[in-house]
Amino acid sequence: MAERNRQHSTLEKLEILADAAKYDASCASSGTAKKNSLGGKGLGSTEGMGICHAYAPDGRCISLLKILLTNHCVFDCHYCINRKSSNVRRARFTPQEVADLTISFYRRNYIEGLFLSSGIVKSSNYTMEQIVEAARILREECDFRGYIHLKTIPEADPELVHQAGLYADRVSINVELPTTSGLTRLAPDKDAKQIEGALAKTTTDIVEAKDAKKRFRHAPRFAPAGQSTQMIVGADKASDADIVGKASHLYSSYRLRRVYYSAFSPIPDASAVLPLKRPPLIREHRLYQSDWLMRFYGYAPDEVVQATDTDGNLPLDIDPKLAWALKFRERFPVDVNRANKEELLRVPGLGVTAVRRILASRRYRTLRLDDVGRLTQSITKVRPFICALDWRPVTLTDRADLRSLLAPKQEQLELFAV
Template sequence: MDVRQKLQILADAAKYDASCASSGGKRKTLPGGLGSVEGTGICHSYTPDGRCVSLLKILLTNFCIYDCQYCVNRISSDTPRARFTPEEVVRLTLDFYKRNYIEGLFLSSGVLKSADYTMEQLIEVARTLREEHQFQGYIHLKAVPGASRELIDAAGKYADRLSANIELPTDGDLRRLAPEKSFATTGETMREIHARVEQSKAERQESPQAPRFAPAGQSTQMIVGATPTPDAIILDTASNLYTRYGLKRVYYSAYSPIPSSDVRLPAKSPPLVREHRLYQADWLMRFYGFSVGELAPPEQPDLPLDMDPKLAWALRRRDAFPVDVNRAPREMLLRVPGLGVRTVDRLLRIRRWHQVTLADLGRLRVSLTRVKPFIVTADHRPTVLLDSPRLAERVRPPPTQLSLFSSAVAARTGEL
């Protein structure tokens, strides 16, 4: 099988891994080196569903010793198989980079022989690029859960970001569909990465010349819709991962049905908008101060699909509104539908000099239709809007594909 055929198979197999991003790297071009992750380095280019497309995203191999029922590459699957050598991946990366097709490498893999053997192969690709070709572009490596501490240390030496996928939101889900894997094993790998990242930061505070360890941190991925687990539990798992292991991102990937799948798996994919709502809720937890219980309360453990989670919370808590934009603290302003982080920070600067009006909000490109029922300004005070049974229809945009894409962009820029 030639490299072109391998690339077709292994690039297609890699599309199911959503934990692909290029933020956080700080490598600069060295004399005689190649690539950079600053300036004209990584291009943050995204598809409408939020996936990064600026990297060469491939698997080292889709052979795998595990039999995860939700995975198209499981050992019992009859999918076409292929395997790159480390030298072939290096050559592809350099050739694609020189042609300006890509700005870095995202390399994952099925598990060959053992976690350690697979990790050694991934590290060899990164080592060759860094040491033999002086490649300073972005490299994201998959950290295989269960790999030894020494191999994780070596991977972090060469990679900008590492990711060990949790895959399913609960340990019970894993036991049912992927009995060879467990939260304990993946968590131990995440814990080791987190400890080494923190150690590296401390060492660099003492000496800026100390080596970096995975400077862009670590991420993970959860498959959504493969099990009946509600959104509240998915978000609770994500919140725990952020707290315990200092993850940069948790990625949510809608389950995609595969041929000859287990009868315990659903026949259809969940609505893509569910994945989108989870990303919005994740952003609200990390940057807006919301808790899981506020976004997905016990009486409604799944996020509503017809409106964003911030608006849904505001409609449940009408007693908290309207909010006076000239008096309210930053924490409350962030909870107003239509006001994002950057807008709120600008409002706080404006109101130091004069009373904020609707015209000021318009100049900040705030959707007045969306925010007016929830705010008080110097020239506006809502009367019966909050009590209107049609309030949700008044402030909710129509669910078109364009609005979903705009909301995805807003989620990444913080304007929810």
């Protein structure tokens, strides 16, 4: 009976701390409906618990147990449901409980790793010590070789953050908000310079570890999957242009693997300084698309900003690549049989894979419009911006109503705007 009571206590904490972790966007969350023979009740069930998907350095998609060590917090960030003044159920795991849960879920084949974050309990150093201890138990006592992603605390001693990187595959530090003024107003306990200083220190540690590994076979690894960060969208007055500029700075200064964007979500007993409504989810989606343009399509940050409307925000009805193309119509049409890779990547509707197929195919034949259609997912968006052996858009590219013709239907947009 005592063992059963302890198990129920663990499940209750898991329910609270997995739900509290859903606000962290540093890995893609996904639902699951696996149940055990007790109809979903038991330690093996993942129904309603925090299972998320992430990508390993080799590109594999892996499932992670996504939880907080605790949702107690001494900070009072206005946008956070776990802030000190928030009226929520509180719970706390010990490092040993985190390790036991991870191994238990792993043995049931529900997960391949752990994503661990935490509120700040007692102090930043104490909390960081607990996070590191959970990872240490998994690696050294349980001989766990699965994927571990640790959220580190910028206010903690740099040596503690360094220890986290020795156990984790990836580490991350949230910059929280895109502007210093927004951070000062909504998270008075956090300091922008301190956060960026911690990012810089981790970047240096990653570079030094890679260099040491080249020279010494048994040099310790340090966060081999790099580091990432997260920004909240819509909690302050920062425009998309501000967010794009901040993301570009973070990528170039700290060699981040990813910048994640999380649309602000209203919380119970919210502070009066917060917006009453969440921004449309399509805004978050557009920012991810702009991020993709900078990382994989060769767009400079100022070019992405050129795609924004007069208020500095990306249009919601069309993607940023199409918005840029419509503003710079003189760059089109592009000849699919002669254009270089960089020019083809600017064509709305042509992704990286489609461009690679076009470049490979035109080595053997001169491409017609039907050929391009077979190499892309949809020719509709592509047609106004290309010419082929048997196709030239003539006045189509210059049509005043081209935007409305290419914009997705309103019903599709509403799916993202809930």
